[in-house]
Amino acid sequence: MGSETFDQRMERACRDREIPGAVLVAGDISGSFRYEKAFGYRSLKDPAKPDPMPLDATMWLASCTKLMGTIAAMQCVERGQLNLDDDITAILPEIGEQKILKGFEQGPDGKDKPILVNRTKVITLRHLLTHSSGLGYDIFNPDLMRYRATEGVSPTLTAVKSMKDSYTFPLLFEPGESWEYSVGIDWAAWAVERVTKMSVPDYMEKHIWGPLGIESMSFHPKTNPACMEKLTDMSERSGGAHHLFGVPADPEGKVSYTDNRVWGLEPDGFASGAGGFGAPLDYQKILQSICANDEKLLKRSTVEEMFKPQLSEASRKIWLARLAIPEVNQTFGGFPAGIRSDWGLGGCLIMEDLPGLTRKGTMTWGGYPNLQWFCDRKAGLSGILGCQTTIPGDLKVIGLYQEWQKELYKKYGKEKL
Known part of the structure; x- marks a missing residue:
C-alpha cells in the first residue's frame, strides 16, 4: 500500500x-x-x-452546530444585546434556579436522594460558551444520569418533553471552577432568542x-x-x-x-x-x-x-x-x-x-x-x-x-x- x-x-x-x-x-x-x-x-x-x-x-451536524450557536451569541455581544461577563441568568432564569449537585445520600426508602447546594458564583455567557458554567449533558455524565433516575427520567439526546425542559438540571460545579462538556451553547442561543425576539x-x-x-x-x-x-x-x-x-x-x-x-x-x-x-x-x-x-x-x-x-x-x-x-x-x-x-x-x-x-x-x-x-x-x-x-x-x-x-x-x- x-x-x-x-x-x-x-x-x-x-x-x-x-x-x-x-x-x-x-x-x-x-x-x-x-x-x-x-x-x-x-x-x-x-x-x-x-x-x-x-x-x-x-x-446531522450534531455538535458542529455549536460554532453557529456561538457566532449567533457573539453577534448579539457586538450589538450590546448580550455581554460575555454579565450574569446571564437574568435572561435565562431557568438555569439560575438550579443548585449544584454535590452527591447523593440514601433516603428513608433506601433510594437515592440528591444533595443540592446553592450556587455562590455568577454564570456568564463566557462560561456557557466554554463549557465551564457547571452545566453538563445528562446523557454523558454519570452523576446527572443518577440524578435523572431520581426523577424517573431516562436521559436521551432526543428531548423527552420540550427542549428546554430536557436541558434543565442541576449544575455540577461552581461556574468557572471546572470543565464539563455541556448544553451551555443551547442555552446561549436561547438567550439570543430572548433578546432578539427571533x-x-x-x-x-x-x-x-x-x-x-x-x-x-x-x-x-x-x-x-x-x-x-x-x-x-x-x-x-x-x-x-x-x-x-x-x-x-x-x-x-x-x-x-x-x-x-x-x-x-x-x-x-x-x-x-x-x-x-x-x-x-x-x-x-x-x-x-x-x-x-x-x-x-x-x-x-x-x-x-x-x-x-x-x-x-x-x-x-x-x-x-x-x-x-x-x-x-x-x-x-x-x-x-x-x-x-x-x-x-x-x-x-x-x-x-x-x-x-x-x-x-x-x-x-x-x-x-x-x-x-x-x-x-x-x-x-x-x-x-x-x-x-x-x-x-x-x-x-x-x-x-x-x-x-x-x-x-x-x-x-x-x-x-
Whole structure:
C-alpha cells in the first residue's frame, strides 16, 4: 500500500466498509487552494446497490452546530444585546434556579436522594460558551444520569418533553471552577432568542446562513427540501459501543446501515448545541469566513476574542485531565497525547504547532456522528470531514481525518507554512 494515494485510501476504506462514506471540504482564505471530494455512500440500506455520496450531501451536524450557536451569541455581544461577563441568568432564569449537585445520600426508602447546594458564583455567557458554567449533558455524565433516575427520567439526546425542559438540571460545579462538556451553547442561543425576539432558525437564516448563501441548513430537515432530499443515512459499526465510554467496542468492525438516527428529524425545539442539519460543503463557508476574518459574520475584533484562550486555570486543568483519558480523548476527536490546549469561543484551541499540520491557535471541534472540523487562521486553512456513523469517537474516521490533514498541509503548505 506504499504507493497508495490518500484518495485511493479513502476509496478503499469505503469499499471495505471501514466507513460508509464521507464528504471532505477544505480551502484557504485566498480561494486559490480548494479540496472538495465525496467518497463512498450516502446510504448502505441496500447493500447490493449502495447509494453514492454526493458532494452536497446533507448530514446531522450534531455538535458542529455549536460554532453557529456561538457566532449567533457573539453577534448579539457586538450589538450590546448580550455581554460575555454579565450574569446571564437574568435572561435565562431557568438555569439560575438550579443548585449544584454535590452527591447523593440514601433516603428513608433506601433510594437515592440528591444533595443540592446553592450556587455562590455568577454564570456568564463566557462560561456557557466554554463549557465551564457547571452545566453538563445528562446523557454523558454519570452523576446527572443518577440524578435523572431520581426523577424517573431516562436521559436521551432526543428531548423527552420540550427542549428546554430536557436541558434543565442541576449544575455540577461552581461556574468557572471546572470543565464539563455541556448544553451551555443551547442555552446561549436561547438567550439570543430572548433578546432578539427571533427563533434560532430564523435568526441563523437572517444573520449566518443567508449572508453566506447557505440553503441546506435546518433544525427540522423535513421542512427544508434542500436538506431532506440529500440527507445521508446513518451507519453503525458492528460490535456496539464500549460499556463505559460509548466509543466503538470493536474498532475493526465493519459498518452497515442502521435506522437509528440518534437525533430525531422533527425535534421539539431548536438545539444550537447539537440540532443542526446541513451540508459539510456549506459548513465550510462558515469556517472560511471565520478563518479569513472577512467580517461577513463578525467584526475582526470579535473573531480575535474567539480565538483567545478562555478557560480559568482550574477549568483548564480539568479539561486537560479529561483529554488524558484515552477513550474520552477519542470521543473528542483524537488529540495527540499531552497536547497543550484550551478553549476559545466556538471550539477547542490547539496551543502549539503540530509539525506538518496545524499552527498554534487553531480552533477545532466536531460532531457526534464523526464529523471533525478545523480553522487554522495562522496558516489560512480550514476544513471539515463529514461522516455519519452512530457511535462517536470512531478510530477509523479519526485516522482518516488525520491522514487527510497531513495530505492537505503537504499539498498546500510547503512554501507557506
